[in-house]
Amino acid sequence: MNNFNFYSPTYFVFGxxxxxxxxxxxxRFGGSKVLIHYGGGSVVKSGLLDRVKQSLTATGISFxxxxxxxxxxxxxxxxxxxxxxxxxxxxxxxxxxxxxxxDSSKAIALGALCDGDFWDxxxxxxxxxxxxxxxxxxxxxxxxxxxxGSVITHENGMLKRAANSDFLRPVFSILNPELTCxxxxxxxxxxxxxxxxxVMERYFxxxxxxxxTDRLCEGILLTVINEVPKALVDPDDYEARAxxxxxxxxxxxxxxxxxxxxxxxxxxxxxxxxxxxxxxxxAGLAVMFPAWMKYVMMHDVNRFAQxxxxxxxxxxxxxxxxxxxxxxxxxxxxxxTSIGMPxxxxxxxxxxxxxxxxxxxxxxxxxxxxxxVKLTEDDxxxxxxxxx
Amino acid sequence: MNNFNFYSPTYFVFGxxxxxxxxxxxxRFGGSKVLIHYGGGSVVKSGLLDRVKQSLTATGISFxxxxxxxxxxxxxxxxxxxxxxxxxxxxxxxxxxxxxxxDSSKAIALGALCDGDFWDxxxxxxxxxxxxxxxxxxxxxxxxxxxxGSVITHENGMLKRAANSDFLRPVFSILNPELTCxxxxxxxxxxxxxxxxxVMERYFxxxxxxxxTDRLCEGILLTVINEVPKALVDPDDYEARAxxxxxxxxxxxxxxxxxxxxxxxxxxxxxxxxxxxxxxxxAGLAVMFPAWMKYVMMHDVNRFAQxxxxxxxxxxxxxxxxxxxxxxxxxxxxxxTSIGMPxxxxxxxxxxxxxxxxxxxxxxxxxxxxxxVKLTEDDxxxxxxxxx
Numbered sequence: 001m002n003n004f005n006f007y008s009p010t011y012f013v014f015g016x017x018x019x020x021x022x023x024x025x026x027x028r029f030g031g032s033k034v035l036i037h038y039g040g041g042s043v044v045k046s047g048l049l050d051r052v053k054q055s056l057t058a059t060g061i062s063f064x065x066x067x068x069x070x071x072x073x074x075x076x077x078x079x080x081x082x083x084x085x086x087x088x089x090x091x092x093x094x095x096x097x098x099x100x101x102x103d104s105s106k107a108i109a110l111g112a113l114c115d116g117d118f119w120d121x122x123x124x125x126x127x128x129x130x131x132x133x134x135x136x137x138x139x140x141x142x143x144x145x146x147x148x149g150s151v152i153t154h155e156n157g158m159l160k161r162a163a164n165s166d167f168l169r170p171v172f173s174i175l176n177p178e179l180t181c182x183x184x185x186x187x188x189x190x191x192x193x194x195x196x197x198x199v200m201e202r203y204f205x206x207x208x209x210x211x212x213t214d215r216l217c218e219g220i221l222l223t224v225i226n227e228v229p230k231a232l233v234d235p236d237d238y239e240a241r242a243x244x245x246x247x248x249x250x251x252x253x254x255x256x257x258x259x260x261x262x263x264x265x266x267x268x269x270x271x272x273x274x275x276x277x278x279x280x281x282x283a284g285l286a287v288m289f290p291a292w293m294k295y296v297m298m299h300d301v302n303r304f305a306q307x308x309x310x311x312x313x314x315x316x317x318x319x320x321x322x323x324x325x326x327x328x329x330x331x332x333x334x335x336x337t338s339i340g341m342p343x344x345x346x347x348x349x350x351x352x353x354x355x356x357x358x359x360x361x362x363x364x365x366x367x368x369x370x371x372x373v374k375l376t377e378d379d380x381x382x383x384x385x386x387x388x
Numbered sequence: 389m390n391n392f393n394f395y396s397p398t399y400f401v402f403g404x405x406x407x408x409x410x411x412x413x414x415x416r417f418g419g420s421k422v423l424i425h426y427g428g429g430s431v432v433k434s435g436l437l438d439r440v441k442q443s444l445t446a447t448g449i450s451f452x453x454x455x456x457x458x459x460x461x462x463x464x465x466x467x468x469x470x471x472x473x474x475x476x477x478x479x480x481x482x483x484x485x486x487x488x489x490x491d492s493s494k495a496i497a498l499g500a501l502c503d504g505d506f507w508d509x510x511x512x513x514x515x516x517x518x519x520x521x522x523x524x525x526x527x528x529x530x531x532x533x534x535x536x537g538s539v540i541t542h543e544n545g546m547l548k549r550a551a552n553s554d555f556l557r558p559v560f561s562i563l564n565p566e567l568t569c570x571x572x573x574x575x576x577x578x579x580x581x582x583x584x585x586x587v588m589e590r591y592f593x594x595x596x597x598x599x600x601t602d603r604l605c606e607g608i609l610l611t612v613i614n615e616v617p618k619a620l621v622d623p624d625d626y627e628a629r630a631x632x633x634x635x636x637x638x639x640x641x642x643x644x645x646x647x648x649x650x651x652x653x654x655x656x657x658x659x660x661x662x663x664x665x666x667x668x669x670x671a672g673l674a675v676m677f678p679a680w681m682k683y684v685m686m687h688d689v690n691r692f693a694q695x696x697x698x699x700x701x702x703x704x705x706x707x708x709x710x711x712x713x714x715x716x717x718x719x720x721x722x723x724x725t726s727i728g729m730p731x732x733x734x735x736x737x738x739x740x741x742x743x744x745x746x747x748x749x750x751x752x753x754x755x756x757x758x759x760x761v762k763l764t765e766d767d768x769x770x771x772x773x774x775x776x
Binding site for chain 2: 002007011013014016018177209210211215220223226227238239240243247258
């Protein structure tokens with residue numbers, strides 16, 4: 001097991017109607033002037049935004065607001081948010097939405113306390129402070145409600161880049177599974193795919209003997225596999241939504257990733273895909289992850305056999321572990337199809353002839369991508385080709 | 389799934405030689421005058437205490453010290469510690485040891501900031517403040533390094549009682565698995581038994597459909613079951629010690645317990661046992677848990693069948709789930725025996741004729757104990773009898 005630090009200080013408030021307590025928690029965590037940040041009309045139409053505002057008003061907390069976050073959130077709105085924060089003396093950013101809204105809020109929180117360009121932090125500059133961010137989560141997927149990460153797409157070139165820091169962990173997150181019951185099937189499935197990917201980026205590792213995180217990873221994957229079909233059959237299944245919502249958090253606050261080298265190459269390959277075509281991140285992952293698996297499987301066939309046996313219930317072929325390993329990948333792909341996810345470029349609207357563009361956008365040059373197998377530009381190209 | 393709050397803000401520093409950084413972390417978390425609290429001679433003999441002091445001195449942090457914590461830590465030493473803190477102006481308590489030392493440190497941290505008797509908080513008074521506590525963990529078992537709890541035995545009547553509060557979560561905990569390699573086999577096995585019990589107190593619940601915590605519980609149990617025999621065969625097996633050390637934390641910081649009613653009756657029955665006979669807590673749990681299981685099994689035979697199948701690899705008898713359920717309990721008992729744990733009163737030095745004393749000490753009267761099955765005084769007596 002590798003040495004590690006683990007720090008997950010977010011206060012989670014989970015359950016029915018908990019969004020009505022948001023004012024109390026902002027007060028407890030020291031906020032007095034809040035920027036409410038959100039996406040499109042759904043939080044307005046559903047009345048959620050009103051309930052949040054009522055709770056703030058009832059607690060005597062003043063606020064301003066900025067809507068309009070889109071999936072794969074853009075830098076333009078972040079710059080707007082930063083300007084509002086500086087002008088209005090905002091001391092707390094409240095994200096009401098899903099991963100995109102939270103990521104955009106984190107970027108604003110970062111930029112509000114720096115003089116230069118917030119984008120520098122998405123190009124490797126070390127984060128040293130940020131306004132406190134809190135969330136009222138409406139979409140189970142990204143895990144951003146409990147994670148250190150934020151992913152933003154810069155409109156100048158559609159570059160999609162990530163920043164990571166303990167300063168970006170939300171101070172509190174309100175998770176009410178009821179708010180996710182209105183999610184369309186496609187978004188629910190995209191969310192589940194994203195959660196599974198967060199686990200698998202940690203699961204496929206060269207670090208030996210980290211059984212505790214292996215087992216936690218497998219537990220989260222089994223939960224998502226069992227619960228997402230229930231939520232697709234009955235969108236109002238509170239228990240399924242609740243299990244998925246908490247699974248999404250533990251999939252990405254790193255409790256299932258400590259002590260081991262992690263990979264993350266598939267996320268980066270996907271970022272170029274959804275950056276270029278503006279497709280849902282989960283859908284892009286559904287296309288890229290099986291392709292990556294097929295390409296790297298023989299690097300550690302026993303790890304893929306473990307994945308097949310423990311997660312997909314395959315029987316172990318002790319004479320030919322590669323057959324078991326391959327079955328696991330097949331089962332994963334079949335599962336993705338069964339929940340309505342694309343698994344090929346064509347289903348996504350992506351084109352084989354754009355592969356050189358995607359490879360170039362990664363900007364690898366002589367560098368490699370990922371850790372399970374260190375992928376060269378040539379490897380990456382072949383993986384994109386496997387996804388066609 | 390039940391509504392819940394989850395808050396685990398402890399900063400974990402995990403890995404080889406990390407105790408040498410303790411000064412840096414005390415500084416980061418605002419300590420300037422530290423009480424170092426520890427147990428017997430082992431931390432002195434091993435040189436650990438000296439290394440900790442060197443780290444504090446190198447960072448310019450002043451300290452006083454108090455050793456002498458015993459297993460099932462006593463109120464007497466807590467009173468002494470509180471007096472030292474008040475007299476010396478201590479602002480930070482550092483536990484160097486296992487669960488007993490940490491629990492004693494938490495009690496001191498509590499008492500140092502209150503005018504009355506610290507024991508009131510162990511009799512139900514609400515905790516509202518405490519000095520910050522940090523730990524350098526030397527024994528994997530209690531999970532106190534990441535938990536809200538502290539258990540103290542009052543010398544006046546040998547009453548063993550618990551206090552729980554977010555204020556008692558350590559601000560940071562240093563976990564170096566190397567420090568546990570010197571643990572004797574018996575203590576290693578006691579620790580593993582304790583961890584498993586922490587999980588099982590959460591696992592056996594009447595709350596339906598909390599698959600995510602079920603799966604995490606099962607993952608932790610599987611890890612302990614697979615890793616503890618390795619540590620018994622080769623005490624210096626770093627990987628086994630590391631897995632056990634982190635499993636002990638996740639078993640008890642409540643990540644595997646949220647969203648569900650928990651039981652905790654076995655812990656309370658055991659507290660009376662180890663309070664009366666001063667036996668190791670883990671050994672007492674090894675005797676009491678199988679007895680409790682046998683008594684309550686038919687309350688939810690399918691849950692026990694799930695335990696048998698998923699944790700112990702039993703084959704499901706679909707026609708007679710109770711046979712599977714019983715097999716799971718048998719396998720658990722056999723496992724305990726295989727790692728050198730007692731499973732009967734006699735092996736523990738406990739006597740059947742003391743059962744009325746044990747029942748009386750619980751002081752149930754008309755109240756009931758636990759939640760999976762609400763146990764009356766009569767139930768409790770029968771469970772103790774099953775353990776004879």
